[in-house]
Amino acid sequence: MEEIDAVRSLAALAQALRLRLFRALVVAGPEGHTPGALAEYLGVAGNTLSFHLKELTHAGLVTQERQGRNLVYRASFTTMTELLGYLTENCCEGAACSATDAAASCRC
Template sequence: MEEKQVIKALAALAQPHRLQIFRALVVTGTQGLTPAVMAEGLGVPAATLSFHLKELLHADLISQERSGRNLIYRAQYAHMSGVLAYLTQNCCQGEACLVEEATACPC
């Protein structure tokens, strides 16, 4: 993963509503959520939610799929794993890490 992609992802998550949206999508898993469900669950107005979803899409942190008349949003686990891998690459100055490795998401 390139530094530019990591910066874009971290910048997108550096906003409270976007972080909440992304976390809600991660918790939901591969089934995803519609904007209506997210707006109700997070208490975010539809127009505000739309803006934040666009930013997360632009950062490639989430995906969008049309299902009939609905849009379904899902977390992009592979991209987020790439960001985390970039951040932890060469950690501990080449020594054995003191922190246990994160387990892979069963999603």
């Protein structure tokens, strides 16, 4: 993942509703959700949801597929994995470590 892609993804997630929306799609897994189901689950209006889905789609974090008369949105696990890899690429200066080891050795 390039730096500009990481910035775009992080910027898209730097809003509470979009973060909740993305997490809901991660929980849904490969089945995804329709906008109606997401709006009901998150308690938001359809036009608000549409705006935030567009932002997540533009960042590559969400995909959209038409199934008959419905749209189904899914989290892009590929992009999510690439973002996590980008963020942790130089963890512990390249040495193998666990998250616990990294936190314990941090001298911030």
